Amino acid sequence: MKIAVLIKYVPEATASWRFADDRALDRDGVEGRLSELDEYAVEQAIRLAEAGAATEISYLTMGPPRAVDALRKALAMGGDRAVHVVDDALHGTDAAGTAAVLAAALRRIEADLIICGMASTDAEMSVLPVMVAERLQLPAVVNAAVLKVADGSLTVERDTEDATEEVVAPLPALVSVTDRSGEARYPSFKGIVAAKRKPVTTWSLADLEIPADRVGAGGAATEVLAVRPSPPREAGTVITDEGDAAARLADFLAANKLL
Amino acid sequence: MALRLILGLLMTAVAFTVAGRRLFMLYRLGRAAQPADPGRTRGGAARLRAELTEVLGQRKLLAWTVPGVAHALAFWGFLVLALTIVEGYGALFQRDFHLPLIGTEPWLGFLEDLFVLATLVSVLIFAGIRVRHSPAREGRRSRFFGSHLDAAWLVLFMIFNVVWSLLLYRGAQINTGNFPFPGGAFASEAVARLIRPLGAGANDVIETAGLLLALGIVLLFLVLVVHSKHLHIFTAVGNVAFGRRPRALGALLPVYSAGRPVDFEDPGEDDTIGRASIEDFTWKGMLDFATCTECGRCQSQCPAWNTGKPLSPKTLIMGLRDHALAAAPYLLAGDKSRVDALATAAAQTPLVGVDGVVHPDVLWSCTTCGACVEQCPVDIEHVDHIVDMRRYQVLMESSFPPEAGVLLRNLEHAGDPWGRGAGARTEWTDGLDFPVRTLDGERLPDDVEYLFWVGCAGAFDDRAQRTTRAVAELLHTAGVSFAVLGGDETCTGDPARRIGHEVLFQQLAAQNVETLNNAGVRRIVATCAHCFNTLANEYPQLGGAYEVLHHTQLLSRLVADGRLVPVTPVDATITYHDPCYLGRHNRVFTPPRELLGSVPGARLTEPARTRETSFCCGAGGARMWMDETIGTRINETRTDELLAGRPDIVAAACPYCVDMLGDGVALRRQQDRVDEHVVVTDVAEVLLRSVREPAGPAAPLTANEPRKAQP
């Protein structure tokens, strides 16, 4: 069984995030990393390989040249090869365009199982796994907490709003995993050195035969009209408990008609 | 005479063969080990000084008075006894042999007898110590717990035998008229008087038998020595000669493979990173293992051992030695398939592992406080070995206590253990009534005297922020111009290096060195003892040479120069806790005490373990970021030691210590075991309170809310 893992290069959580002039997230000059939530997907793929269920792990990302760092990080954790879709025309691509590009790349990678994180830590849309699956006409199971593969099918345990479910889907399939699926390993130096020797293939839009007018800000099905900082919350009152905090807090709730 | 000669030489030949084979094997084992880091022979003067003070002068042994004196007696006794052995061999050939030149001087006879008796006294003292502090009586508290006790007793017994057999021989020699000394040898003469009534014939026999017996016992002793911990008699000289000078504390060495520093950007195919197995240790490591005398001074001071954890520096080194010897036949064999099964199994036992030579709990219990290295009379470099083993575990196996992953990830992604990131580095300046200059990538202006290295704790930890602000205010008051790096500062890399993640350390350190060099920084003041140590001792390894001061050093100078004047009395008993990385590792003992001493009203008390023997707070060696689940907590043990002097203020000079001890005092307060008013604080805060005018707002000292160390 071949596994493809979709990963994303995102800004560091501690960086100061801002928008560039074109109202896209300013990624220049901001430290980036493999999205923390994607590390769980990488971990699950490696565990399947370690358990003998997978024979090959490929990573796929679409992003600027620096996004190769995310691929290298994943390769340092484990896995075999990586594909980086990089093209100047991709800047500003929306979710729909990204899904189209990733689906085109996945058709070439031909994986039996596609694993993704539950969301990216920057855009946080969580739509990409399903959009990719829909484009590939694959079953998708999102938010898996436990993941098993046997006899050509995928079994997932997951929590929904009101229940814990066991969901089965035939392979090939796509699954997104949550942060409960299992702590991601910390890559060893040995892994980092090995990762330098693993192949990373670069594909352009032309390689994927995707017309440039379907991607980038110009080809996006959505447009950003305005960005502005959230109005600052009015500075609140902070008191130190001297035995009267409960009464003062109750006063506050009452005054705001919250009791 | 001929019989005497033949028997004597025969015995000697057998003993030398047995001992020689052993020594040759040990030599081959040392040769098979990795080359040591370069610099083991550099600095001849310091090495000679160490030989004179530590070997001849017995300096480190004498730090423990009774056992130290006993050992000095035995050591000097053996040096002098060596003369009697030469005399004995001479007497094999010529019954009345004497050493040339001084061989018949009565004072030499006296000296020899004096040290023969001194050796006997030392044996008795040693025996007394071993009985009194036997593990059977004291359990884990005994420094001999885990040592090879039978071998130690056997050696004492053999020394005793050497003494009496020698005296017997010498007494008979007097009676037969073959003794080289006309007088002075008082003890031998006493024995002579005792056995004279046996008659001339008997004394004749006793002389020969005594000589062969004495030589036989010495030869047996030689064989015993090369097969036991008493090998240190020979190896200690070399181990001290090739040890790190002035001591194996302060900086950690970079990662060496085959004697060359490893280039982590482009590592060689055959590079060994850290210690994966026993043969990855250097010959100096092997020499360390061979030299351990199992005396347990290290164990008696080890914070891990003293709080019920499985790590004892002594048993760690003993375990490595025993393992090296068990695996030696395999390691030294040309054809490995013909090695016996036991040795093969030993060689294949993992170095670190639950079923390995070193249990992971042992490896991860170390706080790198250096108490063991400080104590070791033969200069074994325990901390270096532990970090080297950690290096392999972290870098190659990615194996470490899982909670430490948070530390490593935070360092990697945010540049600090708390994971707060550069943006929050100057939050501590909020509310100061003077501006703090922040470089933010600019060059250090010429009028700025010091770069104030704030440190991650100083920037992000609640209590440490107060110290940072206190130091800033004191410097401002004293008119010292300083600047901070602001968001360009990152962790110095101390916790990364000490957990064994050398790659991460190199990255962080290289980045800081570049920042500091680009800013033209020459003089740095740091509040964190760990930052101080890394900046001062480790950054030179990466091309960053600065004059680094700890804040207690700078503040003490400012007080001495009258630029800071403590005026307001602080009516309190203050106990000062020496942070390991300030005191033991860097020998800064006096400045913090001078500072506290300069505060009117303050009464300084010393805890039982202080200065060189200070007891770790539990946070070093990246332990700050690991769970402490085995035994009792180190910080509580140290807190109790400090509170024993009933202080009002526990003062430290390192944010980690203040945090750990603060937690300890808070816990004891919850348990009503310490008075409400007792606080833990940095020395600088005490000084600030005294420097401020009495009319000014009294700076309340750090409160003791328990804080979670985890980021």
Added chain:
Amino acid sequence: MSTVLVLVHHDDGVIRKSSLELLTLARRLGDPAAVVHGDAGDALAEALGRHGVTTVYAIAPPDPESYRPAVEALALAQLAARTAPVAVLITSGPSGTEVAARLAVRLDGGIITDAVQVRAEAGGPVATQSVFAGAWLVEGRVRRGTPVITVRPNAVTPEPAAEPVTPQVERVELAEPVPAAVPRVVARRAKAATGRPELTEATVVVAGGRGVGSAEGFALIERLADELGAAVGASRAATDLTWCPHELQIGQTGKTVAPQLYLAGGISGAIQHRAGMQGSRTIVAINKDPKAPIFQIADFGVVGDVHTVLPALIDEIAKRRG
């Protein structure tokens, strides 16, 4: 006026609060048409009418066991092709997001997720999203295809229509079969009912974090929640320490809530947690650490021990309510 398709969820005819919020928003954009799964009974139709729904599309699933998001996506795609709506509104959340994502691909249009506000504009509906843990607001619009918009629960206050209408109810048969390769739920264990409101829909949420210290400490959070009729939430630390069930987790990898009152006990307010509760109207925080980031966004903060403040607060509230 043009149609706005709204995916409505109900429990035995009782419309979910989050769906009512969608209908409230939909009326600002056009004529709401409700799409419901299964038969729409009279009571449901009437209730929908009170919220201005002119048409109810009742999806007839080919098989009750069919994978629901797939069925809903197919039905919505079919209806969107027929009615050319100005927008399709769906509630944010794992299943809503899945439906929206599939639908957007089928319609080859744009998708906007987790909107906190939607307003009508000449060029089509404009949705506002709160991003980067609530630090920024982004206004965006779909410019190709039918806009598919998911809306965060509690973003608006649900209100009935000024004039109730009587909706037409139409049964919708799927024109194309549900794909064979879909996930199948083989086992389902419903969570124990707590009697408390659903977390994402509650108007008051009381949440606990590492600072409560233990499962017993967490019980204080539950007691206060019951006193206030609130839902119980938690930070990841508290769920990781298994002081409470995982589904109570609020934050980046848990639920997003925006209640009228959010009361955090022993939660420091790491950015991952703030991402899930920043939209709350009023935030109250109790924490021992005066530097806890939660105080930066709290309307009322108490620096103190939850173990003393919470019991006192529970008593105080009980006293005031007589």
